[in-house]
Amino acid sequence: MMFDIPDGTEALIFDCDGTLVESMPLHMEAWRQAFMHFGAAFEEDFLNSLKGMQEKAVVESYNRAFGKKLNSEAMVRRKHDFFRKHMSEIKAIDPVADVARFYYGKLPLAVVSGSRRSVVLEELNIVGILPLFKVIFTADDPYNPKPAPDLFLEAARRMKVEPQxxxxxxxxxxxxxxxxxxxxxxxxxxxxxxxxxLPVNPGGVK
Incomplete structure (x- = not known):
């Protein structure tokens, strides 16, 4: 196995986008479409630096960094519309998904994601690994998002495993x-x- 699991590990926690599921190129293209629609520059390097952050917080960070006043809810809706149209193109990142497959039934497994629950569940279902995870936390749960530790601590509590x-x-x-x-x-x-x-421009959309 590619990854060395430390001795004494009693549970595994996975991010979803870009970790279990190779959806990041599609997320980036969806962001590009949203920024283009609202007449704002698509700053890919800046957005990549915010991976794991909740989407509304991404737009708010963009506004602060570039002096814009984009409506975060409208931006996220536009992004979601494009993303959902092309979700069937995503793939599992098998070296990581294989870890979850191997440890299923041996250790508790959880997903902690900054994406919306409906998106996370659909992504995991598309790549065939949704049944592996009994504990799933997302942006829809009432805890401080990454980089705060809250979601990770709650996942550990739910699995009845000490964080360390x-x-x-x-x-x-x-x-x-x-x-x-x-x-x-x-x-x-x-x-x-x-x-x-994945294709930089999924589905040939312009």
């Missing part, structure tokens, strides 16, 4: 920071995995 006995798989800085703040060892999968490349 959980091992976290992430692909974004906010998730790594949140996991470590919760006292959990974590791995950035991008140090090990070359993720799947």
């Amino acid at each position: 006995r959980c091992f976290v798989f992430e692909d974004g800085e906010s998730g790594i920071v949140g996991a470590k703040a919760a006292g959990m060892p974590a791995v950035n999968i991008l140090d090990y995995v070359s993720t799947i490349q």
Whole structure:
């Protein structure tokens, strides 16, 4: 197996987008479509630096950084409309998904994501791994989002495992920071995995 699970690990926690599921290129294209629709510049490097952050917070951070007044709710709705039209194109990141498949039934498994619950459930279902996870936390749950540790701590509590006995798989800085703040060892999968490349312009949309 590509990843070394620390001795004494009693539960595994996974991010969804960019960790279990290679949906980030599609998310980026959906953001590009939303920014283009509202006449704002698409700052890909800036958006990549916010991976794992809730979507409304992404727009608010963009507004602060670039002096804009974009409506966060309208932006997120536009992004979701495009994303959902092309969700069938996403794939599992198998080196990570295979960890979940291997440990299913051996250790408790959880997903902690900054995306909406409906999106996370549909993504996991599309790639065939939704049944592996009994504990799933998303942006719709009433806890402080990443990089705060709250979601990770609540996942550990729900699995009845001490935080330091959980091992976290992430692909974004906010998730790594949140996991470590919760006292959990974590791995950035991008140090090990070359993720799947989806078309930059899914479905040929212009």
